[in-house]
Amino acid sequence: GAGVSQTPSNKVTEKGKYVELRCDPISGHTALYWYRQSLGQGPEFLIYFQGTGAADDSGLPNDRFFAVRPEGSVSTLKIQRTERGDSAVYLCASSEAGGMETQYFGPGTRLLVL
């Protein structure tokens, strides 16, 4: 079946603009995760959804970052007033139920803030 998909694959924006990044998880997976990966580093956790609710948002760096998953499937990561330091690859992952199950990652969205 299809894996995790993310759109857009690349996004270039200007400092101060608003961006939305979309994630389509594997069908049937109830758990969804967002991570951020800077060049040469491992991914860093941002937020975890179980169903429609954010079960753990402890990794969101500040209140400019927000994520939703209104119907328990597709999720959108929203970044307001973007800063150059937000430039990174944003990765989405999903797992069957959010326990110790394997997290399967999408290809990522490469965000560049000019």
Place this chain on the structure above:
Amino acid sequence: EDQVTQSPEALRLQEGESSSLNCSYTVSGLRGLFWYRQDPGKGPEFLFTLYSAGEEKEKERLKATLTKKESFLHITAPKPEDSATYLCAVSWGAQKLVFGQGTRLTINP
């Protein structure tokens, strides 16, 4: 603070030259340790999950092992297509994964 450290940062091998990558982590409360492979411009691809000390998993030329304080990813007779960044990640009971910085592996033909 829970930490994951991978070594070396980069490793260059000749085709057929076996070696090991290391992942060390904060010891207490480990629930699961995961190995992923990441190719340039792509998302991490799952390789193995290990849950308890003494556990081993194998896949083709790769073998992952787990002790009480570290994990090793052994690569036997590697080929150029094994070139990638290998990421180790740990869960301490929360659903989030904490990743190391990765080992960038290059296999020269």
